[in-house]
Amino acid sequence: MRALLTALWAIVAREALRFSRQRSRFVSALVRPLVWLVVFAAGFRAALGLSIIPPYQTYITYETYIVPGLCGMILLFNGMQSSLSLVYDREMGSMRLLLTSPLPRWWLLFSKILAGTAVSVLQCYAFLGIAAAMGITMPLMGYVYVLPALILGGVMLGALGVALSSFISQMENFAGVMNFVIFPTFFMSTALYPLWRMAESSVLLRDICAFNPFSHTVELIRFALYEQFNGMALLWTMLAGMIFLGLALWGYDPGRGLMRRRG
Amino acid sequence: MTGLKVERLGFSYGAKRALENVSFDVEQGAFCALLGPNGAGKSTLFALLTRLFTTREGRLTVMGHDIARAPRQALARIGVVFQQSTLDLDLSVRRNLRYFAALHGLAGREAETRIEAALERMAMRERADELARDLNGGHRRRTEIARALVHRPAVLLLDEPTVGLDAEARRAITAHVHDLCASDGLTALWATHLTDEVWPDDRLVILHNGRVLADGTAREIAGQEGLTERFLNLTGAPV
Numbered sequence: 424m425r426a427l428l429t430a431l432w433a434i435v436a437r438e439a440l441r442f443s444r445q446r447s448r449f450v451s452a453l454v455r456p457l458v459w460l461v462v463f464a465a466g467f468r469a470a471l472g473l474s475i476i477p478p479y480q481t482y483i484t485y486e487t488y489i490v491p492g493l494c495g496m497i498l499l500f501n502g503m504q505s506s507l508s509l510v511y512d513r514e515m516g517s518m519r520l521l522l523t524s525p526l527p528r529w530w531l532l533f534s535k536i537l538a539g540t541a542v543s544v545l546q547c548y549a550f551l552g553i554a555a556a557m558g559i560t561m562p563l564m565g566y567v568y569v570l571p572a573l574i575l576g577g578v579m580l581g582a583l584g585v586a587l588s589s590f591i592s593q594m595e596n597f598a599g600v601m602n603f604v605i606f607p608t609f610f611m612s613t614a615l616y617p618l619w620r621m622a623e624s625s626v627l628l629r630d631i632c633a634f635n636p637f638s639h640t641v642e643l644i645r646f647a648l649y650e651q652f653n654g655m656a657l658l659w660t661m662l663a664g665m666i667f668l669g670l671a672l673w674g675y676d677p678g679r680g681l682m683r684r685r686g
Numbered sequence: 687m688t689g690l691k692v693e694r695l696g697f698s699y700g701a702k703r704a705l706e707n708v709s710f711d712v713e714q715g716a717f718c719a720l721l722g723p724n725g726a727g728k729s730t731l732f733a734l735l736t737r738l739f740t741t742r743e744g745r746l747t748v749m750g751h752d753i754a755r756a757p758r759q760a761l762a763r764i765g766v767v768f769q770q771s772t773l774d775l776d777l778s779v780r781r782n783l784r785y786f787a788a789l790h791g792l793a794g795r796e797a798e799t800r801i802e803a804a805l806e807r808m809a810m811r812e813r814a815d816e817l818a819r820d821l822n823g824g825h826r827r828r829t830e831i832a833r834a835l836v837h838r839p840a841v842l843l844l845d846e847p848t849v850g851l852d853a854e855a856r857r858a859i860t861a862h863v864h865d866l867c868a869s870d871g872l873t874a875l876w877a878t879h880l881t882d883e884v885w886p887d888d889r890l891v892i893l894h895n896g897r898v899l900a901d902g903t904a905r906e907i908a909g910q911e912g913l914t915e916r917f918l919n920l921t922g923a924p925v
């Protein structure tokens with residue numbers, strides 16, 4: 424047990440160190456949601472009809488509405504980014520170090536995912552801090568309750584990234600796959616519009632959104648920020664997380680021969 | 687006890703046959719050179735030994751542990767230096783070793799003692815705080831070998847560890863590893879395509895196109911011809 428924690432700690436510390444060296448990555452990861460918040464929200468504001476939906480108890484501005492979705496965006500982008508670094512590690516050979524350790528492989532991969540999540544969560548808090556400074560505040564305890572929601576969402580999306588990385592043979596293919604994953608995942612979710620709003624334009628779109636696990640992560644975060652618990656969202660996020668973790672493990676199973684590829 | 691046992695091992699990359707019925711074993715404490723030209727299958731064998739991927743054909747045993755059945759016990763006994771460097775260039779030598787130790791579940795004083803011992807063993811202590819990026823090729827390799835010793839493996843696998851090194855560094859590292867076998871009882875499998883890294887008393891396995899062409903002591907195999915001639919004759923011949 425101590426051995427497992429030792430390895431976990433080392434992997435998290437290494438990720439944190441690597442991250443602290445790439446200040447530009449931190450900044451760009453923050454700029455992205457902030458641009459949405461400042462620029463897009465202003466433009467879209469008029470488009471969002473007013474209505475009170477849970478967890479909100481009063482009318483809210485569009486800026487307020489998209490904050491949880493933008494937290495989700497940070498988790499999503501970071502999850503994909505860390506899977507990119509996995510593909511890179513694999514090409515550079517440092518993945519071998521991890522895979523030839525005698526500790527259980529599932530634990531090592533899980534540690535990798537947690538390490539990426541830790542970084543994402545920090546960024547989410549930085550983002551929430553800036554949003555608060557801009558006047559978009561949440562109930563105080565919301566900032567505490569959101570922590571487990573962010574971790575869970577981070578793990579789910581990180582696992583998705585690891586699973587994807589195991590099916591992408593080379594760096595070159597990565598960008599394409601990412602576009603096919605990140606954008607639909609983000610746009611067909613409740614990050615930018617509530618479900619009822621989607622239904623107005625298309626029922627199919629609404630169904631896709633309702634099915635998209637990312638929507639549920641966003642809702643989990645949204646409710647947590649307002650000190651509320653959304654059991655359905657929790658269930659969906661956990662279920663998706665489990666499936667992606669399973670896929671990630673399967674993807675890195677030595678029998679499947681992923682490491683057989685040249686590099 | 688046999689340090690390393692390879693039995694009827696076979697492996698294909700799709701249609702490409704990379705290993706065919708490869709069998710040999712290495713006694714504990716022996717230095718075994720795995721000599722083979724480019725594409726012989728050396729790295730493939732190493733990847734199977736470290737369970738980066740698996741095969742259904744044949745069996746691999748490390749210090750009595752079957753890799754397919756008890757992979758974690760087997761991996762715990764193996765130290766490996768891959769053909770391609772796996773150092774984290776942004777970390778110091780010592781931190782590279784620490785990270786590795788942690789991946790093996792070692793931390794605290796225990797890890798530090800082992801790390802110091804491994805660095806000492808490879809004469810890398812003075813450079814322990816330098817960034818890996820700032821080291822020359824020879825010292826990088828020595829760091830990698832030191833790292834592979836941290837968890838006190840019984841079997842050391844080295845895949846062309848002298849690639850890109852100058853003559854002096856090559857000689858020094860070859861001597862170092864021979865020494866590890868002689869004094870610490872470590873079993874080493876040393877892949878190379880250079881005959882001058884093989885000493886007359888070494889165990890020698892010659893691999894070519896995925897098959898074992900010769901297996902014995904280097905002296906026996908070299909015979910009157912000398913090892914270089916013999917190797918060229920064996921591997922140059924149509925297969």
Ligand SMILES: Nc1ncnc2c1ncn2[C@@H]1O[C@H](COP(=O)(O)OP(=O)(O)OP(=O)(O)O)[C@@H](O)[C@H]1O
Nearest residue numbers: 683684685699702704723724725726727728729730
């Ligand atoms: N990922 C791969 N896909 C297809 N064929 C491969 C792959 N990796 C290696 N091979 C082929 O398998 C054979 C054995 O390769 P391997 O890398 O094990 O040889 P090697 O002895 O390590 O050679 P080198 O001295 O060049 O490192 C070669 O013919 C090689 O072309």
Ligand SMILES: [Mg+2]
Nearest residue numbers: 728729730769
């Ligand atoms: Mg090779």
